[in-house]
Amino acid sequence: MDVALVTVGDELLAGDTENTNASWLGRQLTAAGVTVTRVLTVPDSESVIADAVSRYRDAFDAVIVTGGIGGTPDDVTKAGVARAFGRDLVVPDDVRAHLEAKAEQFAADNPELVDRYEMELDLDAWASVPEGGQALLTDESFAAGCVVDGVYVLPGIPEELEAMYESIADEFDGDRTAETIHTPAPEGALVGAVTTAREKFDVAVGSYPRKDDEPGRVKITGDDPAAVADATAWLRERIETE
Known part of the structure; x- marks a missing residue:
C-alpha cells in the first residue's frame, strides 16, 4: 500500500x-x-x-x-x-x-x-x-x-x-516490514556491507549517522519478512553493533 x-x-x-x-x-x-x-x-x-x-x-x-x-x-x-x-x-x-x-x-x-x-x-x-x-x-x-x-x-x-x-x-494495512540495527560505526565503514545486502537479499537498506548521543542506524526494509530477517542476520555478522 x-x-x-x-x-x-x-x-x-x-x-x-x-x-x-x-x-x-x-x-x-x-x-x-x-x-x-x-x-x-x-x-x-x-x-x-x-x-x-x-x-x-x-x-x-x-x-x-x-x-x-x-x-x-x-x-x-x-x-x-x-x-x-x-x-x-x-x-x-x-x-x-x-x-x-x-x-x-x-x-x-x-x-x-x-x-x-x-x-x-x-x-x-x-x-x-x-x-x-x-x-x-x-x-x-x-x-x-x-x-x-x-x-x-x-x-x-x-x-x-x-x-x-x-x-x-x-x-491502512500493508506488507512492508523493517528491522533496525544500531551501530557505532561511521557510515563510510558500512558501504560495502550495505551494498552487498541490498543485492544479495533484494531488500532496501539505509544507513543513518549518529545523532547527539544516539548510535547510528542501519534499517532493512522489504515486502518479504523472511528476506528482511535474513538480511538483518547477515548484516549483524558483518558490522559492529550496539
Whole structure:
C-alpha cells in the first residue's frame, strides 16, 4: 500500500511551525506496513491543494491531507480537496446537528470564555465536507474531517490529527516490514556491507549517522519478512553493533 502525505500550512513552509504531523503519520503508517513514498507541504491555497490532490489521488493507494479544517479564513483544506474532485462543499444535516450540540455544550461549560472573546462559530464551515464524502468526527476536534475516494482529510492540530487518524487507522494495512540495527560505526565503514545486502537479499537498506548521543542506524526494509530477517542476520555478522 503506497500512501502520499500532503501537509497544508503557510506556517510550515515559513518554518514557524515544525511539521510534526508528517513525522508522526510516517511512523504510524510505516509501523502498519504501509509505504509512504511522498511527503509534500503546500501553502494555504485552495488551488495549490487541489492541484496536489488531483495529481496524487490516482497515483497512490491513499492520500492523507492534514491542515486547517475549521472556520477561520485560512482553513481552506476541505475546499481544496473538493475542488480536486470537481465537487461542491456540502453541509450534512446530521453532522451540523452533532457539532451544534457540541458547541452548545462548550458554551455552557465555558461561558466566561465565550463572553470574553465574543466567539463567532461558523458551524457550516466546521460541518462541511466535499459532496459524497464521509465525515470524520472525534471528541477532540470541533471541525469534521472527511474521506473522499481514498483521500483522507484530517486536522492540522496534532492532538486532533492523532485522534482522528486512530478512527481510520484500520484502513491502512500493508506488507512492508523493517528491522533496525544500531551501530557505532561511521557510515563510510558500512558501504560495502550495505551494498552487498541490498543485492544479495533484494531488500532496501539505509544507513543513518549518529545523532547527539544516539548510535547510528542501519534499517532493512522489504515486502518479504523472511528476506528482511535474513538480511538483518547477515548484516549483524558483518558490522559492529550496539
